[in-house]
Amino acid sequence: MELSSRYDPKEHEAGVYQRWLDSGAFTPAPEPPPGAEPFVIMIPPPNVTGVLHMGHALNGTIQDIVIRFRRMQGYDALWLPGTDHAGIATQAVVEKKLFAEEKKTRQDLGREAFLEKVWEWKEHHGNAILEQYRRLGASCDWTRTRFTMDADLSRAVRESFLRLWEKGLVYRGARLVNWDCVLQTAISDDEIENVERKGKLWYLRYPIEGEWGETITVATTRPETMLGDTGVAVHPDDERYKKWIGKRAILPFLDRPIPIVADESVDPSYGTGAVKVTPGHDPADYERGMRHGLPIVNVLNKDGTINAEGGHHFEGLSREKAREEVVQGLLDLDLLEKIEDIKHTVPLSDRSKSVVEPLVSEQWFVKMKELAEPAIRAANDGSLVFRPERWKKVYLDWLENVQDWCISRQLWWGHQIPIWYDEDGVPAGSREDLEIGSKHPSTGKPIVRQDADVLDTWASSWLWPFATLGWPDATKDLARFYPTHFLSTAREIIYLWVARMIMAGYEFMDELPTSERCAFSVCNVHATVLDAKGKRMSKSAGNGIDPIDVIEQYGADAMRYSLMMLTREGQDVRLAENRFEEGRRFTNKIWNAARFVMMKMGGERDEVTSATATAIEDRWILSRLADTIEGVTRELDGYHFNDAATRLYRFVWNDFCDWYLELVKSRLEGDDASARAARGTLARVLRDTLALLHPFTPFQTEVLWDAMHETLGQQKEAMLVRSAWPDGAGLAVDADAEREIGVLQGVVRAVRNVRAMTTIGDRKPLAAVVAAPRADELAVIEAAKERIAALAVLSSLEAGADLPRPSGSAAAVAGTIQVFVPLGEDVDTAALRDTLERRAQKLRGAIGGLEKKLENEGYLANAAPEVVEEDRAKLVEQREELALLESNVAGL
RNA sequence: GGGCCAUUAGCUCAGUUGGUUAGAGCGCCACGUUGACAUCGUGGAGGUCAGUGGUUCGAGUCCACUAUGGCCCCCCA
Numbered sequence: 001m002e003l004s005s006r007y008d009p010k011e012h013e014a015g016v017y018q019r020w021l022d023s024g025a026f027t028p029a030p031e032p033p034p035g036a037e038p039f040v041i042m043i044p045p046p047n048v049t050g051v052l053h054m055g056h057a058l059n060g061t062i063q064d065i066v067i068r069f070r071r072m073q074g075y076d077a078l079w080l081p082g083t084d085h086a087g088i089a090t091q092a093v094v095e096k097k098l099f100a101e102e103k104k105t106r107q108d109l110g111r112e113a114f115l116e117k118v119w120e121w122k123e124h125h126g127n128a129i130l131e132q133y134r135r136l137g138a139s140c141d142w143t144r145t146r147f148t149m150d151a152d153l154s155r156a157v158r159e160s161f162l163r164l165w166e167k168g169l170v171y172r173g174a175r176l177v178n179w180d181c182v183l184q185t186a187i188s189d190d191e192i193e194n195v196e197r198k199g200k201l202w203y204l205r206y207p208i209e210g211e212w213g214e215t216i217t218v219a220t221t222r223p224e225t226m227l228g229d230t231g232v233a234v235h236p237d238d239e240r241y242k243k244w245i246g247k248r249a250i251l252p253f254l255d256r257p258i259p260i261v262a263d264e265s266v267d268p269s270y271g272t273g274a275v276k277v278t279p280g281h282d283p284a285d286y287e288r289g290m291r292h293g294l295p296i297v298n299v300l301n302k303d304g305t306i307n308a309e310g311g312h313h314f315e316g317l318s319r320e321k322a323r324e325e326v327v328q329g330l331l332d333l334d335l336l337e338k339i340e341d342i343k344h345t346v347p348l349s350d351r352s353k354s355v356v357e358p359l360v361s362e363q364w365f366v367k368m369k370e371l372a373e374p375a376i377r378a379a380n381d382g383s384l385v386f387r388p389e390r391w392k393k394v395y396l397d398w399l400e401n402v403q404d405w406c407i408s409r410q411l412w413w414g415h416q417i418p419i420w421y422d423e424d425g426v427p428a429g430s431r432e433d434l435e436i437g438s439k440h441p442s443t444g445k446p447i448v449r450q451d452a453d454v455l456d457t458w459a460s461s462w463l464w465p466f467a468t469l470g471w472p473d474a475t476k477d478l479a480r481f482y483p484t485h486f487l488s489t490a491r492e493i494i495y496l497w498v499a500r501m502i503m504a505g506y507e508f509m510d511e512l513p514t515s516e517r518c519a520f521s522v523c524n525v526h527a528t529v530l531d532a533k534g535k536r537m538s539k540s541a542g543n544g545i546d547p548i549d550v551i552e553q554y555g556a557d558a559m560r561y562s563l564m565m566l567t568r569e570g571q572d573v574r575l576a577e578n579r580f581e582e583g584r585r586f587t588n589k590i591w592n593a594a595r596f597v598m599m600k601m602g603g604e605r606d607e608v609t610s611a612t613a614t615a616i617e618d619r620w621i622l623s624r625l626a627d628t629i630e631g632v633t634r635e636l637d638g639y640h641f642n643d644a645a646t647r648l649y650r651f652v653w654n655d656f657c658d659w660y661l662e663l664v665k666s667r668l669e670g671d672d673a674s675a676r677a678a679r680g681t682l683a684r685v686l687r688d689t690l691a692l693l694h695p696f697t698p699f700q701t702e703v704l705w706d707a708m709h710e711t712l713g714q715q716k717e718a719m720l721v722r723s724a725w726p727d728g729a730g731l732a733v734d735a736d737a738e739r740e741i742g743v744l745q746g747v748v749r750a751v752r753n754v755r756a757m758t759t760i761g762d763r764k765p766l767a768a769v770v771a772a773p774r775a776d777e778l779a780v781i782e783a784a785k786e787r788i789a790a791l792a793v794l795s796s797l798e799a800g801a802d803l804p805r806p807s808g809s810a811a812a813v814a815g816t817i818q819v820f821v822p823l824g825e826d827v828d829t830a831a832l833r834d835t836l837e838r839r840a841q842k843l844r845g846a847i848g849g850l851e852k853k854l855e856n857e858g859y860l861a862n863a864a865p866e867v868v869e870e871d872r873a874k875l876v877e878q879r880e881e882l883a884l885l886e887s888n889v890a891g892l
Numbered sequence: 893g894g895g896c897c898a899u900u901a902g903c904u905c906a907g908u909u910g911g912u913u914a915g916a917g918c919g920c921c922a923c924g925u926u927g928a929c930a931u932c933g934u935g936g937a938g939g940u941c942a943g944u945g946g947u948u949c950g951a952g953u954c955c956a957c958u959a960u961g962g963c964c965c966c967c968c969a
Contacts, residue, residue, distance in 0.1 A: 006931070285969080579904075
């Protein structure tokens with residue numbers, strides 16, 4: 001195979017991905033291989049309306065690395081993909097489209113026809129984001145792709161709802177909920193964003209009944225809600241108002257007498273110390289109203305306009321208009337005491353960005369307290385581990401204070417609540433659809449309607465880990481792949497999704513032993529991707545980087561590698577587009593190193609192991625490889641992606657390319673034993689390196705894997721995606737080799753150092769003299785003479801224990817070794833002296849510090865003996881080095 | 893009000909249980925390269941580790957407080 005000198009991802013990515021698909025590499029074998037443990041990841045299902053953003057790219061890369069690593073390790077690995085129907089978001093998209101194209105609303109079409117439109121949209125556009133995951137290289141089992149509105153998942157949703165209903169954990173009640181007036185649905189607390197805004201505090205005067213001219217002043221940020229007031233509350237100990245407790249105020253405009261009650265919850269120091277009580281439109285007032293038996297008056301229509309309860313003056317006005325009118329009206333009646341400018345937080349709906357109105361309405365709720373208990377236990381007993389660990393606290397705080405979950409939504413797109421009513425409104429839950437007119441199962445009266453609401457989207461996604469495997473049926477997949485092992489997600493949905501999945505696992509997988517019901521055992525909370533200025537990337541801010549653009553420009557592998565180099569353990573990352581250069585440079589480096597190895601494979605080669613290798617550089621690189629395999633495996637086992645990526649980077653670039661390839665080049669020409677061993681070593685290192693890199697850069701390594709087998713004339717046992725993770729067989733860490741190459745590197749660097757400090761230049765061959773007083777080091781240098789000469793560009797190398805410095809030479813120091821290099825006529829010795837003197841000065845500082853430390857009795861008494869020993873040895877070395885440096889300066 | 897995270901080289905970030913002359917990549921400077929790679933090689937300059945105080949023989953690392961930036965929860969009618 002001819003490989004171009006640059007790696008061009010576009011040339012390969014699509015083809016490689018297709019070959020993976022064709023080979024079924026991502027799909028677990030029908031029967032698990034003997035002894036293979038399952039390893040399962042469930043993708044956080046993106047919204048069907050979604051477009052891949054950097055967060056997806058990051059999280060997709062993390063999951064793909066884990067699943068590819070486990071697959072190569074021999075696990076029965078499954079990464080199950082899918083999408084979420086995303087009730088509000090999807091309905092909004094289709095409604096918008098419908099209006100833009102046909103000027104129709106969903107009501108114009110009616111429920112059934114509208115839902116057809118949504119399905120139509122889903123069939124056309126619903127797979128876009130999954131296609132984008134493929135571009136990333138995601139090794140999902142696409143044959144198991146699920147959608148939360150699929151028939152089987154819908155059945156699971158219905159089953160779970162009815163089980164909770166039958167257990168009494170689902171109830172219907174009139175409750176204060178957060179109402180989105182634009183989308184006209186209830187939304188949960190978790191879908192609200194509180195935003196600080198400038199606002200006003202209006203002081204309203206309410207006349208006291210039967211006390212001519214007396215008023216009580218209340219302060220409010222929402223004057224229009226006074227139309228729904230059913231009381232005024234003051235603190236029981238507030239001297240100013242004690243006299244009014246038990247009396248009634250008269251609500252302006254409506255002339256409704258409302259009681260003045262005493263309530264501990266009122267803060268006498270805020271506002272006037274008197275609070276209007278609007279149980280229909282304020283959560284705190286709702287509580288107060290309940291305590292004092294105050295009636296609930298709802299003055300808002302579902303679209304946020306004032307209803308008949310608000311009186312004929314205001315009926316039909318929008319919230320904003322009503323506010324103006326109320327204020328003006330009070331002004332006219334001289335009942336507006338004053339207006340203050342304040343800052344306060346306003347609840348906005350995540351979806352519509354409109355101000356959320358608390359209002360009382362009939363909704364379905366799930367009792368959460370009981371469900372939360374096992375989920376709390378799971379985190380405490382280690383069944384569920386968070387990475388980073390600190391998210392455990394966030395998770396527990398929420399669960400320990402969890403509120404009942406408002407699970408109904410007034411939408412059309414979603415799982416309709418499986419409750420039917422007879423003519424008296426008696427509900428019946430049913431797993432099968434009940435026909436209108438059929439008999440109610442308990443009352444026997446005709447069924448007249450199904451509950452019109454649908455369930456919150458999370459009511460399906462909390463079942464994701466097992467509903468996707470066939471639950472409630474006892475399928476083979478469910479038995480084989482549940483519980484799952486690794487979940488990676490964004491921090492925003494720890495409450496919304498993560499906690500609920502854990503709860504659902506314990507609640508619905510009750511046939512399993514408790515210890516196996518935790519839906520997943522590791523929850524990885526990945527980094528948030530910020531832009532170069534440290535702002536969150538978001539569509540609305542327009543500061544996002546499109547991963548597909550990055551893939552087009554840099555390649556998927558480069559993007560993946562860059563992301564792994566940049567993000568560490570969930571620490572937020574600032575990302576500018578040029579950050580992807582790093583990954584591109586690295587993938588190109590790998591490409592060219594592999595290309596070089598293959599070019600040199602033109603002759604015989606021998607199998608080489610740490611035990612059979614003789615050449616020092618072969619022993620060394622095999623030692624480095626052994627260490628790298630061990631390290632990368634350990635880091636990936638611990639989900640330390642950044643550390644694993646960094647180790648690979650160092651190994652490939654520094655050890656292999658910068659040193660090993662340079663050292664081995666000259667041996668590759670002939671066909672002698674040395675050349676055969678060199679080729680064997682290269683082949684071994686390349687094979688294992690490609691395998692280690694594969695989870696990070698899957699496309700490129702697969703291409704090179706192919707090319708390598710072709711070049712080596714080997715029968716390929718499998719595509720890389722299905723090949724075994726390197727086990728280090730025949731490799732061992734070789735401390736002697738590492739030390740010896742260290743000596744060699746020191747001498748080479750010393751020569752390069754002199755060249756760089758002078759104007760000698762890198763190409764002029766030099767006759768170097770090396771003084772190495774230590775016998776072991778001298779032996780290494782003698783043995784590696786030719787290699788050192790090649791790397792340092794030397795015409796000759798004379799080495800001895802105590803060689804004198806040739807006149808007219810400069811010296812560089814590597815530990816106790818001195819390297820003398822002849823200086824040309826034109827070398828500026830003064831500048832050289834300055835540089836050396838600066839180094840000597842730095843070293844003197846270090847030595848001074850060490851000396852002081854070693855004279856310190858406290859240190860000697862308290863520090864670990866080996867630490868002290870190390871410092872002593874270091875001091876000796878540094879003194880020697882300094883002495884050498886000083887003599888060099890003097891000898892210039 | 894409560895909590896979490898960050899602050900280390902011009903930029904983006906490492907620095908594992910307290911003990912190296914505090915590191916990497918980019919950028920910068922110098923030198924080099926028609927045989928794997930200019931998406932390259934070699935070397936160099938550049939940091940009072942946000943501040944103050946404490947614990948300790950010893951603090952980038954542990955504790956307290958402060959400052960700046962960011963995030964989350966609960967609240968004020």
